[in-house]
């Protein structure tokens with residue numbers, strides 16, 4: 001078949017190394033079927049799914065049962081994270097999960113959404129050592145739980161949006177990131193600081209990399225689109241953790257991105273139900289669907305001259321693929337090999353309408369935003385799987401990669 005692109009761009013299928021679906025546990029928020037349909041609609045042809053489902057992926061049995069569900073229902077090619085908490089450190093489960101094919105691990109230093117919390121620094125240290133032994137990267141949600149406890153208590157009586165921001169101050173992130181960098185220096189564990197939001201943390205990560213530490217900074221398209229004032233004016237639909245910071249920090253995030261201090265983009269797709277979002281800010285489960293707005297938001301940034309297309313491909317395809325060990329081996333890229341490709345119309349102007357998402361979550365901070373740039377055709381292993389942001393393939397067409 002011959003396709004005339006006529007001014008459109010042909011890019012690699014995007015690789016999202018940080019997404020949350022809710023099956024098992026909270027299928028009403030997002031099942032595998034709807035969440036993976038959202039991926040291909042948004043131009044993402046490979047996802048790595050986070051382990052904070054219920055029950056969490058703490059051992060090989062849970063990994064297998066989740067992988068079986070994906071075999072049946074996934075629209076998109078996929079790989080999995082293993083979870084780390086105090087429960088499975090020292091049990092042999094981490095090594096077993098690595099042997100069973102997870103491509104990375106995730107641990108939470110602070111409460112976010114889900115049952116996973118690792119706030120014991122001694123156990124955390126042992127976790128880093130075990131992950132290093134297993135030879136896989138560790139993603140970490142780096143906010144300091146002690147700070148969060150203290151600040152949460154202070155603003156518990158304030159019901160407004162400020163309470164949410166004040167309950168998770170920047171210092172909770174910068175402190176946790178410094179602690180993590182110390183542990184990385186000692187253990188040598190390849191580490192991704194997930195969803196970095198502060199310019200200060202990015203600067204510390206940059207310096208650590210310059211010293212040779214195997215640490216990477218991941219930033220989300222959400223934090224590159226909205227600052228604190230935007231989130232405050234959109235309201236609870238826009239609440240995610242860690243929070244968006246002030247306008248000055250927002251500009252510095254972009255400066256760091258432009259200087260090459262960010263290694264990975266990850267959408268942090270983290271859907272909840274609409275009715276859960278219309279609660280007082282401190283009671284809203286944090287996170288939003290992002291798979292159908294991540295590529296468009298970044299195309300819009302390219303249109304505004306803030307990002308280049310090769311940076312986008314590097315941050316949201318090549319590097320996540322390499323980090324998760326999914327990059328094709330030498331010699332595998334040859335004429336006739338199957339290919340994940342996205343056709344992008346860089347000039348298409350459109351308005352985000354969350355009620356039209358393939359995702360089960362019908363809210364988005366991007367709702368109503370006018371964007372320039374759309375993934376118009378998506379090919380997974382050579383087959384057309386989405387067009388004009390509507391998914392065409394069948395549940396079960398996605399394959400597991402490890």
Ligand code: NCD
Pocket residue numbers: 020052112113114141239240241242268270271286287288
């Ligand atoms: C994520 C979720 O809901 O699973 N929420 C979020 O606000 N980012 C968890 C996480 O990545 O911290």
Ligand code: ZN
Pocket residue numbers: 112141194195241242
């Ligand atoms: Zn997180």
Ligand code: ZN
Pocket residue numbers: 018020050268270
């Ligand atoms: Zn996340």
